[in-house]
Amino acid sequence: MNIIVCVKQVPDTTEVRIDPETNTLVRQGVPSIVNPFDLNALEAALQLRGKHGGKVSVISMGPPQAAEALKECLAMGADDVYLVSDRAFGGADTLATSYTLAAAVRKLGDYDLIICGKQAIDGDTAQVGPEMAEHLDIPQVTYVAGIEADGNTVRLKREHEEGYEIIETTLPAVLSVVKSINEPRLATIKGTIKASSAEIPVLTASDLGVDKDKTGLSGSPTQVKNIFTPEQRTQGEMIAGADAAECVEILMQRLIGSKLL
Amino acid sequence: MAVIIKDSECIACGSCLPACPFGAIELEDESAKIGDACTQCGACLDGICPVDAIEREAGDEKAPAADLDAYKGVWVLIEHFENKIRSVSLELLGQARLLAGKLGEEVAGVVIGHGVEDLASQVFAGGADKVYLADDPLLAHYSTDGFSNTLTDLIQTYHPNVILLGATNDGRDIGPRVACRIGTGLTADCTYLSIDEATKLVVWTRPAFGGNIMANILCPNSRPQMGTVRPNVFKRPEPDYRRGGETVRISCKLKPEDIRTKFISLQRVGEASCNLEEAEFIVSGGRGLGDPKYFDMIQELADALGGVVGASRAAVDSGWKPHLHQVGQTGKTVAPKVYIAVGISGAIQHLAGMSGSDTVIAINRDPDAPIFKKANYGIVGDFKEVLPRLIAQVKKIKGL
Numbered sequence: 001m002n003i004i005v006c007v008k009q010v011p012d013t014t015e016v017r018i019d020p021e022t023n024t025l026v027r028q029g030v031p032s033i034v035n036p037f038d039l040n041a042l043e044a045a046l047q048l049r050g051k052h053g054g055k056v057s058v059i060s061m062g063p064p065q066a067a068e069a070l071k072e073c074l075a076m077g078a079d080d081v082y083l084v085s086d087r088a089f090g091g092a093d094t095l096a097t098s099y100t101l102a103a104a105v106r107k108l109g110d111y112d113l114i115i116c117g118k119q120a121i122d123g124d125t126a127q128v129g130p131e132m133a134e135h136l137d138i139p140q141v142t143y144v145a146g147i148e149a150d151g152n153t154v155r156l157k158r159e160h161e162e163g164y165e166i167i168e169t170t171l172p173a174v175l176s177v178v179k180s181i182n183e184p185r186l187a188t189i190k191g192t193i194k195a196s197s198a199e200i201p202v203l204t205a206s207d208l209g210v211d212k213d214k215t216g217l218s219g220s221p222t223q224v225k226n227i228f229t230p231e232q233r234t235q236g237e238m239i240a241g242a243d244a245a246e247c248v249e250i251l252m253q254r255l256i257g258s259k260l261l
Numbered sequence: 262m263a264v265i266i267k268d269s270e271c272i273a274c275g276s277c278l279p280a281c282p283f284g285a286i287e288l289e290d291e292s293a294k295i296g297d298a299c300t301q302c303g304a305c306l307d308g309i310c311p312v313d314a315i316e317r318e319a320g321d322e323k324a325p326a327a328d329l330d331a332y333k334g335v336w337v338l339i340e341h342f343e344n345k346i347r348s349v350s351l352e353l354l355g356q357a358r359l360l361a362g363k364l365g366e367e368v369a370g371v372v373i374g375h376g377v378e379d380l381a382s383q384v385f386a387g388g389a390d391k392v393y394l395a396d397d398p399l400l401a402h403y404s405t406d407g408f409s410n411t412l413t414d415l416i417q418t419y420h421p422n423v424i425l426l427g428a429t430n431d432g433r434d435i436g437p438r439v440a441c442r443i444g445t446g447l448t449a450d451c452t453y454l455s456i457d458e459a460t461k462l463v464v465w466t467r468p469a470f471g472g473n474i475m476a477n478i479l480c481p482n483s484r485p486q487m488g489t490v491r492p493n494v495f496k497r498p499e500p501d502y503r504r505g506g507e508t509v510r511i512s513c514k515l516k517p518e519d520i521r522t523k524f525i526s527l528q529r530v531g532e533a534s535c536n537l538e539e540a541e542f543i544v545s546g547g548r549g550l551g552d553p554k555y556f557d558m559i560q561e562l563a564d565a566l567g568g569v570v571g572a573s574r575a576a577v578d579s580g581w582k583p584h585l586h587q588v589g590q591t592g593k594t595v596a597p598k599v600y601i602a603v604g605i606s607g608a609i610q611h612l613a614g615m616s617g618s619d620t621v622i623a624i625n626r627d628p629d630a631p632i633f634k635k636a637n638y639g640i641v642g643d644f645k646e647v648l649p650r651l652i653a654q655v656k657k658i659k660g661l
Contacts, residue, residue, distance in 0.1 A: 011284070013471030014608060028279075063297045090297030091263075094449075095441060122470055124590060125449035127437035130405075134441035139521035140405055142434045155525070159584075160430055161538075162342065163530035169522040179591075180584045217263065217301060221446030224302040225464065225477040227282055236621070236637035238628075244646035251622065251638055252654050260599055260620055261658055 001054035001149060003045040003113045004105055005078070006132070007038035009062050009069035010122040034069045037117025039076075039184035040177050044147055045115050046077050047182065052149055054112070055079040059104050059203075061089060061097060067200040074195035075187035081198075082108070086205040091217035094123075098131030100215050103208040105136060112171045113154070118143055118178050126176065133174035140174040141167055145181050263318045264301050268292045270314035280309045282474055302476065332422040332484040335361040336393075338412065338435070339370045339384055340427050346383055348497060348539060349427035353490055354387035355498035356454050357425055360463065363456040366422060369393055373411050375401035381508050386500035390507070393419070397513035402524045403431050407515055409438040414514060416443060421485045423463055425454075428489035440487050446480035448488040462486065472590050472613030492538050493596035493617055530585055537588065542568025543597045545588055545615075546576055549604025549625060550644070553581035558648050559603060565655040571595065571615075573605045589614035603644050607632025624648070 012033045017026045045056045058073040060066050061084040070081040084104045092100065105114060114133075119126035126142070133140035145164060146157030158165040159178055187195075205212055213219060237254075241247035255261045266277075271292035278286050278293065285298035286305065292314075305315050335357040340347040350370075357368045369391040370384035381392045395411045412435065416424070426432040428450045440447035448465035455464045457479070465478040465488045480486040537543060544563040546556050556570065563570045572582035574589050588595055589611040596617035603624045605611060612635055615621070623636035624644050633639040640647055655661075 011470070013473065014610060016470050016473045016609075026279075085297075087297065091299055091301055093446065094437065095444070095446065098437075098441065119591070121591070123449075124469070124471070125437075126433045127440075127447060127449060130434060130437035131441040134438050140434070140438070141522060142405075143430050157528075158430075160527070161347075162527065163585075164528040166525040166528065167522050168525060173521075178584065179578075221444070221480050221483040222448060223479050223481060224300045225479050227302050227304055227469070227474050227476045230468070230472070230475050236633075236639060238633065238639045238641065241640075244640075244642050245650055247640045247642060248647060248650040248654055251640065251651070252658075254638060255599075256658070258620070261655070 001048055001052040001112045002110055003048060003054065003056050003115060004108060004111045005038070005042045005045045005056060005058045005073070006101055006114065006116045006128070007042065007058055007060045007069055007073060008035045008120045009033070009060065009066040010035045010120050013121045032065070032068065034072050035117055035120045035122075037119060037121070037177065037179060039117075040179055040181050041115040041117045042073055042076060042078065043182045043184040044175075044177050045113070046185070048113070048147065048149055057082065057108055057111075059084055059101065059108070061085070061092075061101055061104070070200050071195040071198060072187065074198055075191040076185060077188075077191060081200060083200050083202045084208070085202050086215075088205040088212050089216050091220065092215060093220035093222045094125050094127035094131055095221055096215050096217075096219035098128045098135055099219060100208070100210060101128065102132045102135035103210045104203055105132065107203060107208055114172070114174045116174065116176045118176045129174055129176040136172075136174070138172050138174060139169045140176075141169060142176045144175045144177045147175065147181070264295060264299060264303060264305065265316060265318050266293050266295055267314045267316065270312055272312055272314075274311060276311060277305045277309050277315060280305045282470070329482075329484055332420045333366050334369055334419070334421045335364065335366055335423040336369045336371055336421040336425070336485070337389070338424065338426045338432065339372045339380065340429060340431060341372070341374060341377060341380060344377070344380070346380055347427060347429065347492075349429060349432075349490070349492035351383075351387045351497045351500075352492070352495040353425045353427065354384065354389060356490070356495055357423075358388040358498070360423060360454060360456060364422065364461060367391060369421070371395075371412065371415060373400055373408050382502070383500065385504045385506045386502045388498055388504075392506060392508045393511060394508055395511040395513055397515060399513065399515045399517060399520060404520045404522050404524065405434055405438055406520045406522065409435050409442070410515060410519055411511070411513065412439050413442050415511060416485060424485045424487045426487070426489045428491045432489050436487060436489050443483075443485070445483040445485060445487060446478075448478040448480070451488045451490045452494045454488070454490070463488070468590070468613055471610045473609055491594045493594050530583070537569055537571055537586070537593045537595050540569040540595065541598045542566040542601075543571045543588070543595055543599070543615075543618075544568055544601045544603065545571030545573060545605060546582070546603050547573035547605030547611075548575040548579060549606065550576070550581075551604070553579075555644070556581060558644075558652070562601070562648060562652050562655065565652055565659060565661060566599070568597070568599075573611050574608070602632050602636070603648065605632055606630045607635060
């Protein structure tokens, strides 16, 4: 089973802070990481390879420094990795990104499954997976929490508001996986050493033969008009009781007084 | 439209570097350079550069692909489960009414399913002027192919201007598929919608960077303008059952082989205990509990209040609670009357999911925990001392 995993290098948004004085985003010192859900996607692919054989390729679209993210994937055990990078890809929204990644998938060819994380933690759109499936005209199953492959079919457990749906589909298909599907493995020391000296192949716009009007900013129907810092709620009341009992007493008075209880 | 830095005027002072939320500007030798990460948001434009070397390039405005004025109407994809309309779809009908009012256009609900005709009256009551009804046995259960083919057909036949979808698992599954086929833009997980007075475009407001910043997004040159909207962000309008409208029945062109996924079954998980989106009272626990066993205490308080149990990402990541309980940017967005956060520090990720709550109560040992900034009432202390007393008091009042 040949699997292509799509990963994105993202700023660790849990480390991003708002400067309270300037109300701007503090990015300094914020590490770049592999999008956490994409590590679940890679782990799912590696487990399928373990069971069914085949190979795991990883692609990532991004600036040259995204090669670091791909090295991490190599260290975890990916067979080969490709950086999809070109000035022409800059400023892409999800439609242009999925068009470009779909072209990279076609270039690699010979795949049974494409696995993505459910969304990237910087944009949180969850759109690139489904849009890639559309560009490639293959089925998709999103929010996957379990995968069982059997020949040319996969049986999937899909997260849903009411619980889990069990869905079957035929290969090739695009899956997007949720965190609960697995615990990503750690890189091995051997893998890390191998990855550190690895040359990361780059696929450019001309390598992919893409229509440049459909990539990057010019291929993006959405535009960012402006950005702003969300309003902070004003500080409420810190309940100052002498001990826990008194605090609870005061809190109950407030809740009953405002008819919340 | 591209934002550029004029090399000849840039003095390489670096003032624009921190202004970029995407870290796209770098200092190179003699001038600052805008890199690939630029999204053209313009945060570096207004009064940031001391020598006015940054500007938006004029003249390369993309020509609209087609006659955009031919696209009229604000649509809502009506999601339903077991013959009941999901709350988010009704919330969206209310928003659609507001947008349509400003545009002078009509509101339509799109109902796709099987045996769903009787939902139409509720869609009218919620604010729709028209219902597009696609009813077919092949649509008895949600499938990406079945529903996206049907919705795409409808769009290509009736040319709506705007489509609102719930940012639910199904809404976020069908939305990108359809937007991609049509070749239009889709803004994800919006929390505010408005109309730009000058251009009459929808301004889609959404959180980015885990809720650290908000972005206003436009879709100027393609139609329909599409967006998914988070559940529980907008209030559901009061239904008006005197309202009626036109029901347009669509003949379904689907063939069984068009649907490439097969629905086998639905496994329900803790349904009664986990309906966070609709809950009036939520008691959430975080890593500050120290041990998963204390979720019993959280549960006891939730039960006494007639509420449900939530959890922070940290608690879910530690395996203390299943993901279905997670409140936050990557979990559920909730809007209860009362939200009680116990042992939750209040990472921005968590705050993004619960800031719609009417009243927030925070219990935490750390007086500097960010959660207190969002709380209406804060108690600094050990939850092990606070909760049993609170549970006892609530039970007393409720006569339990």
